[in-house]
Amino acid sequence: MHKKNKELARIFEKIADILEFLGDNPYRIGTYRRAANLISELPEDVEELYRTGKLSRLPGIGSSTMLKIEEFLRTGTVKKYEDLRKRVPEDLLDLMDVPGVGPKTLRVAYDKLGVRTKEDFIKALKDGSLAKLPGFGPKKVENILKGIELWRSVQERIPLIEAYPMAEDVVEYMRGEKSVKEISIAGSLRRMKETIGDIDILVAAEKKDWRRIHEHFVKYPEVSKILAKGETKSSVVLRSGRQVDLRTVEPKSWGAALQYFTGSKEHNIRIRDIAKEKGLKVNEYGVFRADTDERLGGETEEEVYRLVGMQWIPPEIRENWGEIELALENSVPELVELKDIKGDFHVHTNWSDGINPIEEVVEQAYRLGYQYIVVGDHSQSARVANGLTPERYREQWKIIDKLNRAYNPKGFYILRGAEVDILPDGSLDLPDEVLEEFDFVVASIHSRFNQDNTYRILKAMENPYVNLVGHPTGRAYGQREGYPLDMEKVIEMAKETGTALEINTFRVDLSPENIRKCVESGVVMAIVTDAHSVAHLPYMKVGVGIARRGWATPDVILNTRDLSGVREFVLSKRKRMAKA
DNA sequence: GCCGTTTTCGGCCCGACTGTTTTCAGTCG
Numbered sequence: 001m002h003k004k005n006k007e008l009a010r011i012f013e014k015i016a017d018i019l020e021f022l023g024d025n026p027y028r029i030g031t032y033r034r035a036a037n038l039i040s041e042l043p044e045d046v047e048e049l050y051r052t053g054k055l056s057r058l059p060g061i062g063s064s065t066m067l068k069i070e071e072f073l074r075t076g077t078v079k080k081y082e083d084l085r086k087r088v089p090e091d092l093l094d095l096m097d098v099p100g101v102g103p104k105t106l107r108v109a110y111d112k113l114g115v116r117t118k119e120d121f122i123k124a125l126k127d128g129s130l131a132k133l134p135g136f137g138p139k140k141v142e143n144i145l146k147g148i149e150l151w152r153s154v155q156e157r158i159p160l161i162e163a164y165p166m167a168e169d170v171v172e173y174m175r176g177e178k179s180v181k182e183i184s185i186a187g188s189l190r191r192m193k194e195t196i197g198d199i200d201i202l203v204a205a206e207k208k209d210w211r212r213i214h215e216h217f218v219k220y221p222e223v224s225k226i227l228a229k230g231e232t233k234s235s236v237v238l239r240s241g242r243q244v245d246l247r248t249v250e251p252k253s254w255g256a257a258l259q260y261f262t263g264s265k266e267h268n269i270r271i272r273d274i275a276k277e278k279g280l281k282v283n284e285y286g287v288f289r290a291d292t293d294e295r296l297g298g299e300t301e302e303e304v305y306r307l308v309g310m311q312w313i314p315p316e317i318r319e320n321w322g323e324i325e326l327a328l329e330n331s332v333p334e335l336v337e338l339k340d341i342k343g344d345f346h347v348h349t350n351w352s353d354g355i356n357p358i359e360e361v362v363e364q365a366y367r368l369g370y371q372y373i374v375v376g377d378h379s380q381s382a383r384v385a386n387g388l389t390p391e392r393y394r395e396q397w398k399i400i401d402k403l404n405r406a407y408n409p410k411g412f413y414i415l416r417g418a419e420v421d422i423l424p425d426g427s428l429d430l431p432d433e434v435l436e437e438f439d440f441v442v443a444s445i446h447s448r449f450n451q452d453n454t455y456r457i458l459k460a461m462e463n464p465y466v467n468l469v470g471h472p473t474g475r476a477y478g479q480r481e482g483y484p485l486d487m488e489k490v491i492e493m494a495k496e497t498g499t500a501l502e503i504n505t506f507r508v509d510l511s512p513e514n515i516r517k518c519v520e521s522g523v524v525m526a527i528v529t530d531a532h533s534v535a536h537l538p539y540m541k542v543g544v545g546i547a548r549r550g551w552a553t554p555d556v557i558l559n560t561r562d563l564s565g566v567r568e569f570v571l572s573k574r575k576r577m578a579k580a
Numbered sequence: 581g582c583c584g585t586t587t588t589c590g591g592c593c594c595g596a597c598t599g600t601t602t603t604c605a606g607t608c609g
């Protein structure tokens with residue numbers, strides 16, 4: 001994320017927290033929170049958007065917010081925030097993130113018990129003084145203490161790629177309860193957000209079975225704590241420290257509930273707003289006429305969207321970022337789907353740092369129904385990854401040739417590939433006469449991040465044999481921010497040279513924001529798993545989700561092309577660069 | 581604080597769970 005966006009969003013979030021503590025108008029507070037949310041999700045630098053005048057046109061950014069943004073860009077801070085923070089102990093406000101603790105609780109502790117710090121608060125919980133206040137009791141205090149424990153263990157959101165298998169496992173377990181009619185992942189996970197706070201699961205079943213379903217849910221073997229258990233909603237914490245929420249709805253409400261619990265919040269508020277204008281009411285049970293409460297539908301998501309007058313919107317782009325306007329005009333783009341994917345361009349074997357033999361990797365790719373796979377082990381300078389010398393690649397090719405003889409009759413092709421290192425000066429780790437013999441070449445930066453990486457990548461793309469830039473920005477979600485990179489130049493050069501940019505599933509690099517820029521520029525991208533184990537290969541579906549979140553259509557995704565299309569992509573670059 | 585071909589004032593999404601209540605407040609999503 002852009003640094004200024006992050007800082008500004010944090011200031012607005014803090015203003016909201018303080019105002020809430022002070023008991024200000026809830027709608028004003030909501031406005032600050034929405035602004036914070038919007039700014040943190042902006043695909044571009046806030047300063048840039050301000051300069052081009054696009055900022056004030058965003059929904060929820062009014063004149064007062066604009067003034068504060070201007071002030072921030074000019075001075076680096078906002079006076080209102082500086083004034084407000086003097087009125088509340090900062091330490092105390094952090095506690096608002098504790099599950100079960102809100103502004104009212106903190107305010108009472110502050111007023112009645114003189115609580116000023118986290119330690120004060122914990123002391124008030126433990127010595128029973130908070131429990132004595134009206135509206136409080138032993139249970140509430142106990143829950144808050146549990147909340148603090150949870151909060152300390154789950155401070156960070158986890159990467160999509162970690163959360164997804166976790167959620168799939170819960171879904172799989174819940175299918176074991178026979179009264180479950182429909183089940184789906186919901187929330188930010190269904191929207192394929194890069195990081196996930198907690199996991200939402202939705203189930204449709206007959207009302208009489210709900211209790212049994214929740215009983216089953218809390219018995220999931222990974223559960224370490226039960227936070228809540230009801231007829232419609234239960235929450236648990238897994239041993240991994242992750243919270244999972246399960247909700248049950250009647251089958252006739254399935255679509256409305258799935259729509260509702262998928263979010264995003266901004267998207268849903270907008271949808272309900274539109275519904276209201278049409279005299280309708282949308283909630284998790286269905287779509288109703290506002291005046292008579294007559295139920296109009298809600299069994300499927302398509303029906304919900306249709307009833308409010310628009311086409312269905314893919315979950316990955318439900319962020320109120322223009323998708324609703326397009327849906328009203330029936331012109332939401334057809335996004336790339338898993339079934340369009342014909343191969344993977346970047347996987348490792350135990351020839352370098354993968355854990356499986358090439359034979360197993362190839363077999364797994366074949367079983368996924370692909371038409372081709374690019375075996376792309378590291379090149380020699382990646383010593384820690386056991387990178388391959390030209391001689392070892394030639395040995396590997398003999399095996400690839402042999403495998404091809406076995407698999408080609410079944411319509412499956414193994415391509416000679418490499419993930420060649422881009423060296424500090426932008427040259428490549430293998431000579432051209434070797435690169436020429438590969439079917440497909442991925443080039444990536446793996447070290448010396450302090451160099452001019454824009455230059456390195458541009459230079460690598462000028463090589464006629466480089467077909468794909470691996471994890472272009474160097475970002476690895478949850479581990480490393482990307483290095484500074486002039487993305488505009490990279491996009492321009494990719495387009496000019498006919499080089500693809502990588503959507504790396506594990507690193508979420510490219511990010512959805514950058515993917516969207518590529519889509520707009522018509523730059524070709526390849527979705528890859530960068531699998532280091534056969535178990536990683538099926539995560540292509542997560543990669544497709546990330547691509548969809550960046551509004552990627554099949555035409556800009558290289559994996560949607562068949563083998564001859566891929567060969568054509570490689571050959572046309574070689575021809576083009578030879579001429580140039 | 582935002583927003584407006586029904587409004588420049590008066591609305592703003594809304595239901596579930598928990599614990600403390602005897603009809604509801606606080607928190608959450």
